[in-house]
Amino acid sequence: MDITLDPSRDDLPLLANTSHMLVRHYALDLDVDFESQVIEGTIVLFLEDGNRFKKPSHSSTETCPLESNEAFNFRMPEPCPVPVTNARTFSSKMAYNDFTICGKGEKDTSDKDGNHDNWEQASGISSSKYCCDTGDHGSEDFLLVLDCCDLSVLKVEEVDVAAVPGIEKFTRSPRLTVGSEVLRNEIIQELVTMPADRWREQLDYYARCSQAPGCGELFFDTDTWSLQIRKKGAQTATDFPHAVRIWYKTKPEGRSVTWTSDQSGRPCVYTIGSPINNRALFPCQEPPVAMSTWQATVRAAASFVVLMSGENSAKPTQIREGCSSWHYYVTMPMPASTFTVAVGCWTEVMPEPCSSDDRPSERPVPSSQADFRCVGVCGHMEYPCRFQNATATTQEVIPHRVFAPVCLKDACQETLLRLIPSCLSAAHSVLGTHPFSRLDVLVVPANFPSLGMASPHIIFLSQSTLTGSSHLHLCGTRLCHEIAHAWFGLAIGARDWTEEWLSEGFATHLEDVFWAEAQQLSPDEAQEQQELRACLRWHRLQDELRNSSEEMQVLRPSKEKTGHVSESGASVIKHGLNPEKIFMQVHYLKGYFLLRFLAKRLGDETYFSFLRKFVYTFHGQLILSQDFLQMLLESIPEEKRLGLSVESIFQDWLESSGIPQQTCGAVSKWIQVNRRPRKRKRGERAVVFEKLLPDQLVLLLERLLEQQTLSPRTLRSLHRTYRLQEQDAEVRHRWCELIVRHKFTAAYGQVERFLQEDQAMGIYLYGELMVSEDARQQQLARRCFELARGRMDKSSAEVVAEMLF
């Protein structure tokens, strides 16, 4: 039943042998050095061996949560790749295949000598080269395999947790010899299985153990994608040390973090949601089943702010002149890939004093230990769950902070600070309990390659969401999308990364619902707005389907093999590194249309009450498509299912290219209806939000893009009538396309500005500029690229370079 680990160039290998050992907690202790662009320090892994958490067989096609006694959850940091803009521009003239969009760095990934290698060791006791086979070692030593890439591993050692004062209480057999492996492993086993209501004590002991002295160096070796550790004579996972400390350094070119400068010109570094996730930030177990908690101490110069996926709103501690330390932790186990960190000179944006009165109340929920008792209702592994905390379940708005570069402070005050409470409260009214206790929102540097990204306790937003006269609309919808990921993507993760639609389809569908609620629209207004957005998405999806390979249009590409892993727990994510994928929105759009179709079939009220039940059942766990579909269909009386079955949905929606015909008719009707954007009649309340629907403008401009010719006079009057330069980034994007398409030279300056300030969306424009074969446009593209390239996100820069040269 083993799958063959034979990744092609664009597949992403997950090599950690999670079937043998699972990391349960990471303790990171890191220094961030902007001078050398290196993060250096230690990570301590607390492990549990396979005998304790699983039955012998691992591969399974069952829909039940993994065959362990615990359930897991997972999410891949999603860089919402250039969301709702269009694949259209990109594809309208040049088919995907017409030029290579794989960046050079990506090509290197399969190359052993490429720059994705881990540093070949000179120091350490690294010795013989191992093969990566971790399955059957016969009489050889057990190998712990971690996912790791672009890291310089300096030393690996066993941690003597028995040396921690007071730790004796964790030993069940007091007569064990002090200093024995068995004793140390028993202590850790007790520690990792402590009940949820003792989480503070557990966290504290993790911290103390992580600082305990070493008791013997371990052999290690690295290759392109992994770090392998062994202890001489330890032949099974049970004999292998359960607490391991790794000394390591990141590399400036490592792809998990980006070193850049913010909009005020000051240095910063942050995780970008790279396809390789965090394995170039710390050695870890990438497979979704490896759900763990973490804590991290990060030191940086005192002028920097450290933000992180942590449930505490950390404040800095000065540890010496000019240097501060920040400590964060989480108690909800999550995949290591969801960990996010950002270090920069950002300021916290506070509300203006006068406006604070109308902000909804948001008292933090007291986290007294007694509040959290898993009474066996939740289906996940034990942790202090908010769904079990009466105060938390009724909290509409969770505590939140906003960070941004100084120069964007005002923009944040006008938009973000106003929107966050209403979006959070809208989300609560639709789905109930917020799975996370607090939220930081960071306005990321201009080179961030998408409009937003959600991670536990922290959301990254692009500056492009803050601009334009109707900025509340773009900012609000994007915020709602990222907030929705707290439920779909984070609290409920896909068990198999190829089923990305389980987070993106849901977040896209929910963003409209949350946003309508946040604006307090009437049911009719909400429906009108949602249908307009459906129409836009339909347009985009059609275009993407026309211009992408059929293979890439399938939402469940591994079909019945979805969720399979090898005997060791390793697997390969098909197309996980395919650079074409970052341009594809099929998981967002097709997933959205499937959910829209299901919600229509059931009726909104039934669908959303089902969704709340689903969240209650599956939060804290990993799911496959069938978990959702089965539970949904079971909740509908047979006579109302109208022939729908899990199999038919698989066949029509998830395992085929294109899109089922039944929805085409309905959607093309909306297109007819919206052929001319209607002026919208709005009541007084409209002042709070946009005066003119930006979505309507987008649709109008997209329609105009289909025209063969538009005279400069028409374009000038279009610009004047709609004040296009003042519109949000989505609208300006279409406007720039029109400028390029019709060689409207008078407005080339606006294209240049867009390419500099809206890098998350501008990448397609480079393609448009080049494909025109117009010398002046090509010159413009090259000039802008030269200006932006140094600060640009690496993979975007590579893609653009391919287009230009």
Ligand SMILES: [Zn+2]
């Ligand atoms: Zn998303």
Ligand SMILES: [Zn+2]
């Ligand atoms: Zn729970």
